[in-house]
Amino acid sequence: MRVLGIETSCDETSAAVVSGTPTAMVIESLVILSQDVHRLFGGVVPEIASRQHLTGIVPAVDAALHDAGVVAGDLDAIAVTYAPGLVGALLVGTSYAKAFAYAHDVPVVPVHHLEGHLFATLLEHEQAAPPFTALLVSGGHTLLLDVPAWGRYTLLGQTRDDAAGEAFDKVAKLLGLPYPGGRPIEQLAAMADRPEHGHAHYFARPMLRRRAVVTDEDYYDCSFSGLKTAVLHAVRKAEQAGTLEQDRASIARGFQDAVIDTLGEKVYRAAKAHRRGRVVLGGGVACNGALQQAIRDRFAGRGGVVFAPSPRLATDNAAMIAAAGLFRAAQGERGAPTFTAVASMPLPGLVADRHAAAD
Ligand code: KG4
Ligand code: ZN
Numbered sequence: 001m002r003v004l005g006i007e008t009s010c011d012e013t014s015a016a017v018v019s020g021t022p023t024a025m026v027i028e029s030l031v032i033l034s035q036d037v038h039r040l041f042g043g044v045v046p047e048i049a050s051r052q053h054l055t056g057i058v059p060a061v062d063a064a065l066h067d068a069g070v071v072a073g074d075l076d077a078i079a080v081t082y083a084p085g086l087v088g089a090l091l092v093g094t095s096y097a098k099a100f101a102y103a104h105d106v107p108v109v110p111v112h113h114l115e116g117h118l119f120a121t122l123l124e125h126e127q128a129a130p131p132f133t134a135l136l137v138s139g140g141h142t143l144l145l146d147v148p149a150w151g152r153y154t155l156l157g158q159t160r161d162d163a164a165g166e167a168f169d170k171v172a173k174l175l176g177l178p179y180p181g182g183r184p185i186e187q188l189a190a191m192a193d194r195p196e197h198g199h200a201h202y203f204a205r206p207m208l209r210r211r212a213v214v215t216d217e218d219y220y221d222c223s224f225s226g227l228k229t230a231v232l233h234a235v236r237k238a239e240q241a242g243t244l245e246q247d248r249a250s251i252a253r254g255f256q257d258a259v260i261d262t263l264g265e266k267v268y269r270a271a272k273a274h275r276r277g278r279v280v281l282g283g284g285v286a287c288n289g290a291l292q293q294a295i296r297d298r299f300a301g302r303g304g305v306v307f308a309p310s311p312r313l314a315t316d317n318a319a320m321i322a323a324a325g326l327f328r329a330a331q332g333e334r335g336a337p338t339f340t341a342v343a344s345m346p347l348p349g350l351v352a353d354r355h356a357a358a359d
Helices: 036-041 046-068 087-104 113-123 164-174 182-189 225-241 244-273 289-299 318-330
Strands: 002-007 012-021 024-034 077-083 108-112 132-137 142-149 152-158 278-282 305-307 350-352
Touching: 002 046, 002 087, 002 318, 012 046, 012 318, 024 046, 024 113, 024 318, 036 046, 046 087, 077 087, 077 113, 077 318, 087 108, 108 113, 108 318, 113 132, 113 142, 113 278, 113 318, 132 244, 142 244, 152 244, 164 182, 164 225, 164 244, 182 244, 182 289, 225 244, 244 289, 278 289, 289 305
Parallel strands: 002 077, 077 108, 132 278, 152 350, 278 305
Antiparallel strands: 002 012, 012 024, 132 142, 142 152
């Protein structure tokens, strides 16, 4: 099969062509137009995002088809993100995909953005296939899943407040770093070992207790808003003491370590309880090298293999949407002509497991 993917849920206008079978897929082309304009505002401005998708979508699709050396008639399906995301942004992608599908008589398959993030890793690692434990960490979501098969997702835990990426972005703002803040925080945190960067900062790990048991309500959940407040206090204290400049790296490191410890422990608990030998990381925060290393270290010697996407596929892109769409199209799925953009929607096939650890 050959599938054109379209992604416009947030601030990347992206189109890609992916071909193959659900177990062996190849990226034939991938175009990502990142909307840098939002940096000026320190966050995504929905109305501006929609307008930029409108101007970007036609050139993005044309370039993806051109790079792949194909024309519309060579496509077996069009996959498009329909949820969740900014509804005006999603509408540009879904309207375009439906019109394109109608004009060229190709079936269109609506794809859930988070299912796309799960498939991203498969595009680079053929073994990143179910069964596995998944940690989805993006700007809008933090989900811990058990995945016995594609399309079957058991929700083990999630954030009670801010998403992991959102916490990175907010802490970056407090430290005067640009948006999006994940990568700048990672870079700043890497400098914290140098002696000129003041005293090490330690922040309490949210929802990590020593004697946690699986019946605890928060055994698999996380929370990052208290951590963000703790960082705010540390920044204010350093400002008052006149040491902020030298403390910035240490604060960034303290924050990142707290997030990594929490996510690492939760994903380890989930993989152990469900006896999964594979862990798949997905979403923008998954390209954090320190997070990947910490999770790999945790599983080292315990028989667990950790798969993470490269930065280009970890952050929003249309190749992952094409991949999830190819899987669904191969199962005969087709979007109803009435499908439309939805701002908020759970993963298809998601079940909450009340006996999460007893599987
Ligand atoms: O998956 P994504 O591209 O968009 C959403 O679906 O939300 O994720 C974007 C998020 C942003 O919050 C960004 O700060 C974060 O991913 N991010 C990172 C890193 N690179 C991107 N967070 C931590 N470390 C990174 N290296
Ligand atoms: Zn995303």
